[in-house]
Amino acid sequence: MIRQADVLIVGGGPFGLMLSNELGRRGVTAALFDQKPSTAFNPQANATQARTMEHYRRLGFAEEIRSLGLPEEFPTDIAYFTRFAKHELGRFKLPSAREARARVATLSGSWSAAELPHRVSQKYVEQVLRKHAETLPGISINYGWRVAGFEETHQGVTAQVAEVGSDATQEVTAKYLIGGDGSRSLVRRALGIRYAGEAGAVRDFFGGRMYAVYLYSPQFYQAVPFAPAWMNVTFNKDRRAFMAAVDGKGTFAFHTQLRDGESEDKIGDAEALAMFQAAVGEKIAAQILARETWTAGYALVAESFGRGRVLLGGDAAHLFTPAGGLGYNTAIDDAVNLGWKLAAAIKGIGGRALLDSYELERKPTAVRNTGFARTFAESLGLFRPKDGLEDEGPAGEALRKEAGDYLKQHGQKEFNIPGITFGARYDKSPIIVSEDRKPPPDSANEYIPTAQPGGRAPHLWLREGVSLYDTFGFEWTLLRLGSLPPSVDLLVNAAKASKVDLKVVDIGSDDAKELYEAPLALIRPDQIVAWRGSRQDHAIAALPVVLGRA
Numbered sequence: 006m007i008r009q010a011d012v013l014i015v016g017g018g019p020f021g022l023m024l025s026n027e028l029g030r031r032g033v034t035a036a037l038f039d040q041k042p043s044t045a046f047n048p049q050a051n052a053t054q055a056r057t058m059e060h061y062r063r064l065g066f067a068e069e070i071r072s073l074g075l076p077e078e079f080p081t082d083i084a085y086f087t088r089f090a091k092h093e094l095g096r097f098k099l100p101s102a103r104e105a106r107a108r109v110a111t112l113s114g115s116w117s118a119a120e121l122p123h124r125v126s127q128k129y130v131e132q133v134l135r136k137h138a139e140t141l142p143g144i145s146i147n148y149g150w151r152v153a154g155f156e157e158t159h160q161g162v163t164a165q166v167a168e169v170g171s172d173a174t175q176e177v178t179a180k181y182l183i184g185g186d187g188s189r190s191l192v193r194r195a196l197g198i199r200y201a202g203e204a205g206a207v208r209d210f211f212g213g214r215m216y217a218v219y220l221y222s223p224q225f226y227q228a229v230p231f232a233p234a235w236m237n238v239t240f241n242k243d244r245r246a247f248m249a250a251v252d253g254k255g256t257f258a259f260h261t262q263l264r265d266g267e268s269e270d271k272i273g274d275a276e277a278l279a280m281f282q283a284a285v286g287e288k289i290a291a292q293i294l295a296r297e298t299w300t301a302g303y304a305l306v307a308e309s310f311g312r313g314r315v316l317l318g319g320d321a322a323h324l325f326t327p328a329g330g331l332g333y334n335t336a337i338d339d340a341v342n343l344g345w346k347l348a349a350a351i352k353g354i355g356g357r358a359l360l361d362s363y364e365l366e367r368k369p370t371a372v373r374n375t376g377f378a379r380t381f382a383e384s385l386g387l388f389r390p391k392d393g394l395e396d397e398g399p400a401g402e403a404l405r406k407e408a409g410d411y412l413k414q415h416g417q418k419e420f421n422i423p424g425i426t427f428g429a430r431y432d433k434s435p436i437i438v439s440e441d442r443k444p445p446p447d448s449a450n451e452y453i454p455t456a457q458p459g460g461r462a463p464h465l466w467l468r469e470g471v472s473l474y475d476t477f478g479f480e481w482t483l484l485r486l487g488s489l490p491p492s493v494d495l496l497v498n499a500a501k502a503s504k505v506d507l508k509v510v511d512i513g514s515d516d517a518k519e520l521y522e523a524p525l526a527l528i529r530p531d532q533i534v535a536w537r538g539s540r541q542d543h544a545i546a547a548l549p550v551v552l553g554r555a
């Protein structure tokens with residue numbers, strides 16, 4: 006059993022596992038403890054956003070993730086039905102994994118990206134994150150272990166951990182303790198930090214007690230007379246549900262909202278099967294693999310993201326209603342943001358402002374993202390089915406057309422979200438050399454690439470299959486853009502003196518210079534532009550700011 010590490014991580018969900026990868030790749034030691042026997046069994050999140058895929062590409066396993074989940078050719082459409090086997094109301098078409106791979110190189114504007122989204126269950130993603138973390142020297146992943154408590158000391162943090170099923174605790178010491186322990190976070194509660202925001206919103210759908218059924222029903226594909234879809238949503242007065250295809254062969258993550266008077270304690274496998282059959286509209290067979298309840302209607306963000314040497318990330322710091330698929334992806338972005346800062350703090354490269362900037366950058370993003378998710382939950386959940394929607398004949402047809410038109414445009418709003426995934430900005434961060442200029446508007450469905458410091462570095466393809474991001478260093482990158490870029494030798498020396506691992510990348514194209522609106526741009530390890538300009542002395546002056554030492 007490991008007794009000491011630089012970082013102790015509580016929780017081995019997506020946040021804790023991603024943080025382990027970010028730290029391990031930087032030579033920082035970390036011990037992760039999770040009370041579950043292993044990674045998640047239930048599917049949970051079903052959507053990996055493009056920005057998350059770009060992070061997986063940076064770590065070298067985007068392709069591995071894209072090959073998981075649905076078969077290569079399986080459409081990732083979002084389709085709306087009265088009941089799955091009855092009437093299709095509308096469909097928002099999205100590419101299969103194979104099409105996404107080919108299409109990404111042809112896109113510009115809002116979707117100018119190294120990776121497109123991928124629809125894959127969190128349960129598969131967690132296995133990959135775990136596998137890669139476990140190969141890293143200095144990373145110790147311990148499932149089946151519970152963190153029972155902790156104290157902060159002058160030198161760091163001491164935690165008490167116990168193997169599940171045993172009361173015997175052991176002490177583990179670390180320089181930092183990070184709570185990635187989900188919505189009921191022991192770490193957050195021990196710090197006395199509360200969630201703030203909206204809890205308990207009540208809606209016709211996506212607002213109330215939800216029932217999740219993980220099931221296997223290959224018969225579904227024979228019973229349903231419509232094209233397969235990744236996300237299947239029912240819209241009727243009796244049993245509203247959403248259901249993601251997990252492997253495209255018969256396993257599904259089915260979620261329905263409990264009606265008034267429907268009690269979760271009285272639901273067994275037979276009742277769960279009946280719920281699924283009501284949504285299908287036919288009594289098809291299914292094997293129930295797992296059942297659980299959860300609550301939709303949260304848009305919560307912790308009042309603070311930690312204190313001293315104890316910090317929070319992922320669901321421990323924010324709780325979403327999963328409309329738009331943002332909870333897990335926001336957790337991954339937290340881990341990426343925190344990973345390089347924590348490593349720099351431990352190695353003595355960054356100043357205190359660097360770690361402080363974690364909350365200053367991520368808390369507003371959590372408020373922004375939970376807000377977007379809430380809008381989507383309202384757009385779907387407050388739109389109610391009308392009487393007669395399922396009737397045969399012209400009156401029913403007209404109602405279905407009306408509902409379908411609405412749901413189709415809703416689907417586009419909820420699932421075509423380059424603005425959310427690429428557009429988060431850290432303009433007010435103390436470690437960004439901000440410009441006195443308004444950034445592009447923050448909208449869910451449109452992303453306007455800009456190299457204005459504080460946002461994601463604008464992307465471009467250099468040649469077939471090679472993204473600008475593939476040239477970036479694992480730590481800092483200095484882009485020299487255009488045919489006549491300024492010299493940067495003094496800057497390189499200054500970076501070396503500051504112990505900054507800086508890779509200089511020359512991109513001779515004037516298009517790149519135009520895109521970045523400057524011949525020099527300093528890119529952080531998380532691919533955020535920290536500074537841009539045309540003079541190396543200005544970049545040298547920016548170094549202490551971007552390292553949190555100013």
Ligand SMILES: Cc1cc2nc3c(=O)[nH]c(=O)nc-3n(C[C@H](O)[C@H](O)[C@H](O)COP(=O)(O)OP(=O)(O)OC[C@H]3O[C@@H](n4cnc5c(N)ncnc54)[C@H](O)[C@@H]3O)c2cc1C
Pocket residue numbers: 015016017018019020021038039040041049050051052127150151152153185186187188190191217260299318319320321327329330331332333334335336
């Ligand atoms: C039905 C549903 C659908 C969803 N769909 C999406 C989606 O499409 N897209 C999306 O982005 N998000 C979605 N989410 C949200 C997503 O699942 C979560 O946001 C994500 O799991 C958060 O990751 P995390 O690592 O922060 O926390 P978690 O995954 O909750 O992991 C926390 C871990 O901490 C462990 N733990 C807790 N306390 C202790 C302790 N004291 N000691 C040791 N271990 C402890 C737990 O065992 C757990 O494994 C969905 C959620 C649900 C419920």
